[in-house]
Amino acid sequence: MKQKPSTAVSPHYGRLLADIKARVHAAQIRAGLAANRELLVLYWDIGRMILDRQKAEGWGAKVIDRLSRDLQNEFPGQQGFSPRNLKYMRAFAEAWPETVIVQQPVAQLAGPGKAIMYPPEAKSAMVQAPFAQSSRTVAAIVQQPAAQIPWTHHCLLLDKLSSSQDRLWYAAKALENGWSRPILALQIESGLHTRQGKALTNFKATLPPPQSDLAQQITKDPYVFDFLNLRDAANERSVEDALMAHVEKFLLELGVGFALVGRQVHMEVGDQDFYLDLLFYHLKLRCFVVVDLKARDFTPEAAGKMNFYLSAVDDRFRQSSDQPSIGLILCRAKNRIIAEYALRDLHKPIGVSDYVTRLVESLPKELQASVPSVKELESGLAPAAEPLRPRKPKKP
16 A cells, blocks of 8 residues: 655755745845846946937937937837936936946845845855946946946936035945935935034044944934924923834934834932933944933033943943943034033043924025024914014025
8 A cells, every 4th residue: 555645844844945935035136136237237328329429419409309209119118218318318427437436335225125235255246247248338337336226216316416426425325224215315305425424422532443433424413303393492202202203214314223222211220210211222333322312402411411321221231242332412402612521531432413303494595584484483483363474584
């Protein structure tokens, strides 16, 4: 009598399935990255040919309209040959000349809001993969951050930024953080490149060089909480409540790597109760980050209080594998000299930054004078029966 084959699943089956799924996903990602790279190379090449012809033969803008019609007739149903997109290709080629800039970052954009991290051997294989041959070298984009972000991101960079250095900075940050196009637009509009790493800190004096440099880069000054609508009389708890009501936007402004541990975290020290406004763990720095919110200007007492908090956190929460905890004081405003003196001789790593809520700063300057100020909007000082009147422009 024949024995029926066993239907029992091997204990190793789950591992096999997981390995195959991982290989399939990795192949899909590589195919997507390769397709994106080839598309960018094509668009760069088309843009360069248009630029060369226009310079050599003095072609005007109407030639692009005709070229668009002819290409769409030749490749019916294929997207990307509209007059607008051809003009983007020309601007793209003009923005990324034939020069090597920097090596590509370790993070590769996989889609909106997602980043895929590769081991060194996988990244090396991608960098050395053969690329499409072109009549002109495209070394400026093929192995750079610009080669790894989608075309729509490039169009946004071309629209919003005039400096190639700034475009490259945001391209690298988009890869590192996995920003979708709307998030990239938000970061550009908030002027992230002018705020990153600008907080006043004592990190260089209190942390070893690799840790201090990375810690400095996670800071900003100011932090922009333009999703809040706070009155000038708001206290720390109302600021905290407002931030937690928009926790996703708050974490986005803090930057990649922050994981929220808790709010109003209780600690009992010397038979007294203390509460941390916000406690985070930073996944890259491998340390706790204590955030103390101040709805008023910075005072030296705030630095002393943060120093106390960090000592308690290191004693109560820090593990042997963790780096020293970091403190960040967010206040309405600060006097830099006072803040520098307050931090100078402290042995705990502490940073001080302003935070702002912006409503009309993005308007053109000529229109800002006709718009009620943020203070007027937030505090509701105008009489109810009388509409807000435009402010008179300041005299130069």
